[in-house]
Each structure stands twice: as C-alpha cells, then as structure tokens.
Amino acid sequence: MRILYITPDSTNSGGIARVLSLKLNYLTVTLGYQIEVITVCKTAKKPFYPFNKAIKFHHLGSGKSIITFPSHFLNYCNKTIAAFQPDLVVVCDAALSSIIPYFIKTRAPILFETHVSTSLKQVTKQNLFDKIRFRAVFFTKKIAFAKYSKIIFETTAGRDEWQLSNAVVIPNPLAFISSNLAPLNQKKVIAVSRHSYEKGIDRLLYIWQKIIQTHPDWTLEIYGEWDSDLKYQKLAAELKIETNCNFFAPNSAIQKCYEEASIMLLTSRSEAFGMVLIEAMQCGLPCVAYDCPCGPRDIITNGTNGFLIENDKEKEFVSKVNQLIDNQSLRKKLGKQAKDDSKKYEISTIMKQWVQLFENQIKGLED
Known part of the structure; x- marks a missing residue:
C-alpha cells in the first residue's frame, strides 16, 4: 500500500511528531507499506524522533509569503501525488487543511487526522477578535472536514466536539512497552x-x-x-x-x-x-x-x-x-x-484499527 502523509512538521519533540514516527515506522517496517511525507519544515533540521530510512520526505519549507504559499503548497502536493500515485492521502493537522480536499488532485481517499481540540484553540484565544476569528475558522473547517473521506479523532470527546458523520476514533499508540513496574519509592x-x-x-x-x-x-x-x-x-x-x-x-x-x-x-x-x-x-x-x-x-x-x-x-x-x-x-x-x-x-492493537480503516477506505467500505 502507498500512503502520502501531509503534515506541518515531523522534526520537533511534540506529540504529533512522536505519534507520526511510531505509526509510519510500524507501517513501513512491520507491514511493508510505501510511505512518503510532505512537510513544511526545513530539510537540514534533524528529527527528534527516529524515522525509518525507507520513508521518503519532501521538505517544502515555509519561505514563501503568506500570499504565495497556498498555491505553492498545493502545486507541490499535486506534483508529489502525480509522481507517487498513493492509494491514500492522510492529512495530519496540516496547514491549509480547510482547502486541501478541494484542490488536491487525486482519486484516492483523503483522510484527516486531528491532534488538536477545539477547546485547546479556545483557551489560547483571549480577546474578542480572536474569539470571533476562532468561530469563523471552526465553521470553515467543519464544512471542509465533511469533504474528507474520514476524520480521525483521538478521543470520543474530541469527536463529539465536531459532530461529523464521517468521524471515527482511534487513540494514539504507546511509544514503548515497559517490562518494569516502577517501584514508586522515590520522592x-x-x-x-x-x-x-x-x-x-x-x-x-x-x-x-x-x-x-x-x-x-x-x-x-x-x-x-x-x-x-x-x-x-x-x-x-x-x-x-x-x-x-x-x-x-x-x-x-x-x-x-x-x-x-x-x-x-x-x-x-x-x-x-x-x-x-x-x-x-x-x-x-x-x-x-x-x-x-x-x-x-x-x-x-x-x-x-x-x-x-x-x-x-x-x-x-x-x-x-x-x-x-x-x-x-x-x-x-x-x-x-x-x-x-x-x-x-499497545501499538499492535492500535495499528490494527488503522489498517482496517485504510483497507476499508480503499475498498470503498464504511466503518
């Protein structure tokens, strides 16, 4: 299976990059999937979390102006899709997620996985203007999200915030399995x-x-x-x-x-x-x-x-x-x-849910 991921950054130490590393390595190493990733981070930056060398990255960079970046970004995505011919496209909290499903040129299902709560956005918006802008963005995204084949949330509460008919819940996987039980005797x-x-x-x-x-x-x-x-x-x-x-x-x-x-x-x-x-x-x-x-x-x-x-x-x-x-x-x-x-x-349990979702989407089945 060939999957193209589109994500803002795969190099930092945050939770999104951590989850992306876990899932993509599993899909590549354990299942033999072909994975390519488009990011807007700089090529020279070493990722904090490891990614298998078989995963191909396309680092677009973010040097364009706010006016020219959208067209540059979408053209780059479409060129990559034309060359790679993915079976699925997965958008992971990417910039311009509200316009991607309208302008990406592919017959493959396009999925969106979100790692951000609307409540998170609300607590970081303090003044009236930002609150109004947040509601406008939320409304725009809700319309766009209906265009995706599936929206994947990490929690049931996150899913319920959006109330979308094409939503599913798949939690994040563990990054490790500990053979030890902490003694809990340290202060x-x-x-x-x-x-x-x-x-x-x-x-x-x-x-x-x-x-x-x-x-x-x-x-x-x-x-x-x-x-x-x-x-x-x-x-x-x-x-x-x-x-x-x-x-x-x-x-x-x-x-x-x-x-x-x-x-x-x-x-x-x-x-x-x-x-x-x-x-x-x-x-x-x-x-x-x-x-x-x-x-x-x-x-x-x-x-x-x-x-x-x-x-x-x-x-x-x-x-x-x-x-x-x-x-x-x-x-x-x-x-x-x-x-x-x-x-x-555990990652084997969580990835079974992802694989089932991917296979159903390619076959045109509902989950």
Missing part, C-alpha cells in the same frame, strides 16, 4: 509538557508550592520544550520552589524518567489526547490530571488507575497528590491498575 513527581499556555505549567507550579509546604523533601521534575523567555523557570523562582522543582529539556529516553518517579501530574487547560498519561501508566505510575477537554477523561478512571480532578479545582488536586504522597500502598494499587489499563494502547 519524585514527574510532568512532561511543552511550555505553552494551554499546557498549564503555571497551574502546576502553584499546586507544587502548596504540596511542598507539607512535603518539603519531594521534588518535581518537568520535561519539555522551554519557551524563549523561560517564564515558568522565573515563576518557580518567584514562588520560592526552585530547589524542589527542576526543569529539563525533552528527553528521548523518557521511559527511564517515568520509571524513576512515583507520581505523574497533568495540569493542562486542554488536551487533544494526553499521550504522556498512557506512557506514565505503562510504567505503573498513578496519574493525577485535571478533567480538561478532551483527553484525560478517556484515559483515567477516577479512583481506579489515578485521579481525575474537576478543572480548576486546585484544592482538590493538591489533596489527591498529598494522599498519594502519604500512602505508598495506594500509589502501588493505582499504579498496577494503570499499567494493566495501558495495554489497550
């Missing part, structure tokens, strides 16, 4: 997130300030891409928690970091999925997360494999973290169940 809490507003690291730091008032011997480790002005490091200093809070760059060996921690925290304002949750659960960590739209509620069963906290209820969040810190047997009980529950995200 260490972990969070994995880039430093952007919707990820809520500011909320995490205020929570941690309250945690260490009663547990000054515990440490918080935060892994993720830093923002340019280091505002969260500065906030940690202002809150006087810098000795109990360490910031680290993205780590390609993040599995070991999970296994050395005892609790995982997620304080996002919005999550399309929450891949870091299933990774932590695979290592046997109990997770405490805000019930933000949309991802955590699909992953965490409150009180069974972790704690799901009503959004913005900081006092309750602090209480549950303190409860886990004070009770190692509870940590182990929830952590064991978390590991068991994470098995449904």
